[in-house]
Amino acid sequence: MRKILIAEDNVEISDMMKSYLVKAGHEVYQAFDGLQALAMAKEIKPDLALLDIMMPGADGYQVCETLRKTMNMPIIVVSARVAEEDKVRMFDLGADDYITKPFSFKEMVMRVAAQLRRYYEFNTANLQEDRHYGNLMISSSRYEVKVDGEPLNLTAKEFKILDYLTLHENQIMSKQRLIDDVWGIDEYIDENTVAVTIARLRDKLAKVGVSNVVTVWGLGYKWQD
Numbered sequence: 001m002r003k004i005l006i007a008e009d010n011v012e013i014s015d016m017m018k019s020y021l022v023k024a025g026h027e028v029y030q031a032f033d034g035l036q037a038l039a040m041a042k043e044i045k046p047d048l049a050l051l052d053i054m055m056p057g058a059d060g061y062q063v064c065e066t067l068r069k070t071m072n073m074p075i076i077v078v079s080a081r082v083a084e085e086d087k088v089r090m091f092d093l094g095a096d097d098y099i100t101k102p103f104s105f106k107e108m109v110m111r112v113a114a115q116l117r118r119y120y121e122f123n124t125a126n127l128q129e130d131r132h133y134g135n136l137m138i139s140s141s142r143y144e145v146k147v148d149g150e151p152l153n154l155t156a157k158e159f160k161i162l163d164y165l166t167l168h169e170n171q172i173m174s175k176q177r178l179i180d181d182v183w184g185i186d187e188y189i190d191e192n193t194v195a196v197t198i199a200r201l202r203d204k205l206a207k208v209g210v211s212n213v214v215t216v217w218g219l220g221y222k223w224q225d
Contacts, residue, residue, distance in 0.1 A: 001115055003027045006039035007063060008054045008078065013101075017050060020105040021112065034058025038066055046073060049118060050093075052107075053079040053086065061093060063174075068094030068156055072141050074115035078103065091183065094156030118181065128189035131166060131223060136210055138166055147208040157182065158201040165213060165223035174220035 004026045006016040011032065018028045029044055031037035035057035041049065049067060053060035064075055077090045080101040087098050096118075097111055131138045137146045140163050145152040154162065160182045165173060173181075175191040183189045198221060202213050214224045 001025055001027050002047040002120075003029065003044055004112065005029050005031065005041055005044065005049045007031045007034065007038065007055060007060070008052045009033060016105055017108065024109045024113070026056065026112075033064045034060070041067060041071065042045050045071070047120065048074045048076065048112060050076050050078050050112070053077065053081050054091070061089065064090060064093045064095055064125045064141055068143070072119075072143055074119050076108075076111060076115060078108070091189075092155060096183075111197075133166065133212065133223075134210070135208075138163060139145075140167075146158050147210070152204065152208060154201065154204060155197075158204070161197060161201055162223075164212075165221065170220050171222050172216050172219050177220070192207060 006014050006017050006019050006021075008030070009032050010018065014030050014032070018030060021028045029040055029046065031040045037049070037051070037055070038058065051063055051067075057173060058066075060077065060079065064077070067073070067075060074096045075094060076097040076099060077087075077186050078096045078099045078101065079086070082100050091097060096115055099108060099111065103144060114225040131140075134203070135148045137149075138144070143156075143159060145154055145162065162180065164178070164182055175194045178194050179189050179191070198213065203210075203212065205211065212223050212225060214222050216222060
């Protein structure tokens with residue numbers, strides 16, 4: 001059983017989401033504004049959050065950014081906002097998936113299950129330990145990267161790509177696999193987005209003398225130790 005936090009100010013939608021998730025075997029908590037969601041998350045430490053954008057108190061952008069900085073868990077946005085800039089902004093803040101309203105509650109349950117598998121059943125042992133690559137240290141559980149003990153400022157997606165490539169050291173990862181396993185969906189992300197994010201990550205790593213992210217032309221990318 002996993003603890004799921006629903007942050008949704010529409011009581012009817014929230015109750016329906018809870019009903020389906022409880023039937024799937026989860027323990028569900030409901031918050032009806034952004035500030036309540038942050039307080040509840042701090043108290044219960046959920047395994048996954050379902051997050052609306054337009055909420056009183058603090059909006060979904062603020063809640064997502066705060067949760068990502070303080071906790072390591074999947075965040076799924078559930079919103080009526082369909083503009084590309086809203087989706088891109090939420091992904092940049094660290095969201096793992098984005099569901100647009102109206103939506104299928106059964107599909108929501110499936111997406112929750114997929115995110116939980118990705119976070120908690122994949123390389124669990126590795127996620128609990130700091131990993132060192134020369135002067136580079138990566139902590140999956142704390143969302144932290146340091147070089148010679150100094151923090152390296154990465155966006156959420158840059159961190160996730162670095163974390164993913166190092167967890168699969170010397171394995172070639174295609175752009176589509178990175179889309180599936182890092183972004184979590186393939187509806188709003190194209191391969192050019194992956195290339196741009198990799199380029200930004202490489203620039204930041206190069207400035208601290210790290211050049212282990214290698215392009216394998218025609219196939220993808222890998223972390224080469």
